[in-house]
Amino acid sequence: ATRTETLPDDADPLYVLERYLNSIHYVALPDLPRFVGGAVxxxxxxxxxxxxxxxxxxxxxxxxxxxxxxxxDTLAIFDHVRHRLKALANAFVIPGGDIDAAYDDATARADGLLATLVAPLSTHLISHSDxxxxxxxxxxxxxxxxxxxxxxxxxxxxxxxxxxxxxxxxxxxxxxxxxxxxxxxxxxxxxxxxxxxxxxxxxxxxxxxxxxxxxxxxxxxxxxxxxxxxxxxxxxxxxxxxxxxxxxxxxxxxxxxxxxxxxxxxxxxxxxxxxxxxxxxxxxxxxxxxxxxxxxxxxxxxxxxxxxxxxxxxxxxxxxxxxxxxxxxxxxxxxxxxxxxxxxxxxxxxxxxxxxxxxxxxxxxxxxxxxxxxxxxxxxxxxxxxxxxxxxxxxxxxxxxxxxxxxxxxxxxxxxxxxxxxxxxxxxxxxxxxxxxxxxxxxx
Structure with a gap:
């Protein structure tokens, strides 16, 4: 969803992001990377x-x-040391929301990402434009x-x-x-x-x-x-x-x-x-x-x-x-x-x-x-x-x-x-x- 907020000209724009991230209670799971989703x-x-x-x-x-x-909210994570790829999708549940629907949505996003990653690539020709x-x-x-x-x-x-x-x-x-x-x-x-x-x-x-x-x-x-x-x-x-x-x-x-x-x-x-x-x-x-x-x-x-x-x-x-x-x-x-x-x-x-x-x-x-x-x-x-x-x-x-x-x-x-x-x-x-x-x- 799109969210728009107008700030005074001298207001730090990062306060909007800070408030939003602080409103999310993240449930930690083992074996996840340092970055699990958020702002980049x-x-x-x-x-x-x-x-x-x-x-x-x-x-x-x-x-x-x-x-x-x-x-x-959905990431492809490549481990360059172990040469392993992981798809990660976050499920966001609002208070009183449908947990099963949030889980199904996250699963579908992860599956869609993996399908994209294994699909054949189009040919990328080396350009010579100097x-x-x-x-x-x-x-x-x-x-x-x-x-x-x-x-x-x-x-x-x-x-x-x-x-x-x-x-x-x-x-x-x-x-x-x-x-x-x-x-x-x-x-x-x-x-x-x-x-x-x-x-x-x-x-x-x-x-x-x-x-x-x-x-x-x-x-x-x-x-x-x-x-x-x-x-x-x-x-x-x-x-x-x-x-x-x-x-x-x-x-x-x-x-x-x-x-x-x-x-x-x-x-x-x-x-x-x-x-x-x-x-x-x-x-x-x-x-x-x-x-x-x-x-x-x-x-x-x-x-x-x-x-x-x-x-x-x-x-x-x-x-x-x-x-x-x-x-x-x-x-x-x-x-x-x-x-x-x-x-x-x-x-x-x-x-x-x-x-x-x-x-x-x-x-x-x-x-x-x-x-x-x-x-x-x-x-x-x-x-x-x-x-x-x-x-x-x-x-x-x-x-x-x-x-x-x-x-x-x-x-x-x-x-x-x-x-x-x-x-x-x-x-x-x-x-x-x-x-x-x-x-x-x-x-x-």
């Missing part, structure tokens, strides 16, 4: 305007929804470097300790958006892979490495990522770059600052004395970059909900800065356009009370035939403008390459330009696939 989709960076006074100075050129969530068009930024390299210098002036003045400044790369795209996802999944497999084709005309294709926040069985977790180096072209170079990253005083100081911010965010919704740093400054490696990563957790206060956790942690300090509100005000002043989905969250609010939200980074947004990839760098007092500019180039590379590969045709994916590239790219791809598989096994 994205919350854009600009949703923060409902939470904090960050100003309204930038152009909304993308014109995407601040929040777009789908309510899922027009040779290049990605173009929404600012020149000099403009980005000047933006970094302006951010550093605020740091010297004592307004902030850090600010994350981003640029956006765009180009026309003619390839099937799912081919972009398939290319990205091969180029940059990550803990969070997603493909969302929405009726608003927006498609999100992403490979995010970073948790914004999770709530599972009453435990709140954030996992800040800060500190970046490119991947090496051999195991020896890769190890050297990892050691160099961990020894870099600037990167270490920036990371510790964001760990402290994460502890503060988790502490706002956690029981006193339960906030812990479970992992501190470990290296995680992905296809094009490696990062310093830490893990912070706490026990959720009984009176708090997953929505409170999202509000306490949004947006990530690794995509805004510290102190968070002042950093966002400076972002509003310095960046030329609204961020849209970039730097927000993508994930779910489950009927069983779980929340899992990734930060919307390493993501391609496709709208009106244009692919957009955005990336930023954390600016601190001793940041080098050129190095920060190159970091945004490297962070956006997987998304840009995925679009280019989909345009040329997926059959070109494993045709590198040189023997050196063959050795480096295959080694990196093999290692990251092993790491992601290990992480999946460890977490669930």
């Amino acid at each position: 989709g994205y919350i854009g960076y600009d949703w923060v305007r409902f939470l904090e006074p960050i100003g309204d100075d930038t152009e909304d050129d993308l014109e995407v929804d601040d929040v777009h969530l789908l309510f899922a 027009t040779g068009e290049a990605f173009r930024s929404n600012m020149t390299p000099d403009t980005y470097r000047e933006m970094v210098l302006a951010g550093k002036e605020y740091i010297v003045a004592g307004d902030i300790f850090q600010v994350v400044l981003a640029q956006r790369f765009s180009r026309p795209v003619h390839a099937d958006s799912f081919d972009v996802y398939r290319a990205l999944r091969s180029l940059n497999p990550s803990p969070y892979m997603y493909y969302l084709a929405l009726d608003s005309g927006v498609t999100l294709v992403g490979a995010s490495p970073e948790i914004l926040c999770t709530v599972e069985d009453g435990t709140v977790t954030v996992r800040p990522i800060a500190g970046t180096r490119p991947r090496g072209r051999s195991p020896v170079e890769d190890a050297r770059l990892a050691d160099e990253l961990l020894a870099d005083e600037k990167e270490r100081a920036e990371h510790i600052m964001l760990v402290d911010l994460g502890r503060n965010d988790v502490g706002r919704v956690s029981q006193y004395g339960t906030v812990h740093v479970d992992e501190l400054m470990v290296i995680e490696k992905y296809s094009h970059v490696m990062h310093i990563v830490s893990n912070v957790s706490g026990k959720l206060l009984p009176e708090k909900t997953p929505f409170d956790v999202l509000r306490a942690t949004f947006p990530a300090g690794t995509l805004s800065g510290a102190p968070k509100v002042r950093a966002m005000q400076i972002i509003e002043e310095l960046e030329p356009t609204r961020r849209g989905t970039y730097g927000g969250a993508i994930g779910y609010f489950s009927l069983n009370g779980n929340l899992d939200a990734a930060i919307t980074i390493r993501t391609v947004l496709i709208k009106d035939g244009i692919a957009h990839v955005q990336a930023g760098g954390g600016i601190v007092a001793d940041s080098d403008p050129q190095a920060e500019y190159m970091e945004t180039i490297k962070k956006s590379e997987a998304g840009r390459r995925a679009v280019e590969v989909a345009e040329r045709g997926l059959d070109t994916l494993f045709q590198p330009a040189s023997i050196t590239e063959t050795v480096g790219s295959r080694w990196n791809r093999l290692e990251i696939e092993t790491e992601v598989a290990t992480r999946v096994l460890r977490t669930g």
Whole structure:
């Protein structure tokens, strides 16, 4: 059934969803996954305007929804480790309602889903539509470097300790958006892979490495990522770059600052004395970059909900800065356009009370035939403008390459330009696939 509710202009739209989910009493069953149905989709960076006074100075050129969530009551769940598929359909019973009818409806939905899944697929031809068009930024390299210098002036003045400044790369795209996802999944497999084709005309294709926040069985977790180096072209170079990253005083100081911010965010919704740093400054490696990563957790206060956790942690300090509100005000002043989905969250609010939200980074947004990839760098007092500019180039590379590969045709994916590239790219791809598989096994 369709339900429409009109809110005041300044009212947080998530309160409607929160009230609805809180009205549902979910009966837990054994052996069900973390997500059993509920709301799934994205919350854009600009949703923060409902939470904090960050100003309204930038152009909304993308014109995407601040929040777009789908309510899922019937799911196909694929276990990538055990290679098993499960169909799940929720039966909703209103007080005094017909339980048998609700059960029959859920059974019919599950059977219908399974019938769809086993039906023969239509042939999907590989498209070759590359027009040779290049990605173009929404600012020149000099403009980005000047933006970094302006951010550093605020740091010297004592307004902030850090600010994350981003640029956006765009180009026309003619390839099937799912081919972009398939290319990205091969180029940059990550803990969070997603493909969302929405009726608003927006498609999100992403490979995010970073948790914004999770709530599972009453435990709140954030996992800040800060500190970046490119991947090496051999195991020896890769190890050297990892050691160099961990020894870099600037990167270490920036990371510790964001760990402290994460502890503060988790502490706002956690029981006193339960906030812990479970992992501190470990290296995680992905296809094009490696990062310093830490893990912070706490026990959720009984009176708090997953929505409170999202509000306490949004947006990530690794995509805004510290102190968070002042950093966002400076972002509003310095960046030329609204961020849209970039730097927000993508994930779910489950009927069983779980929340899992990734930060919307390493993501391609496709709208009106244009692919957009955005990336930023954390600016601190001793940041080098050129190095920060190159970091945004490297962070956006997987998304840009995925679009280019989909345009040329997926059959070109494993045709590198040189023997050196063959050795480096295959080694990196093999290692990251092993790491992601290990992480999946460890977490669930």
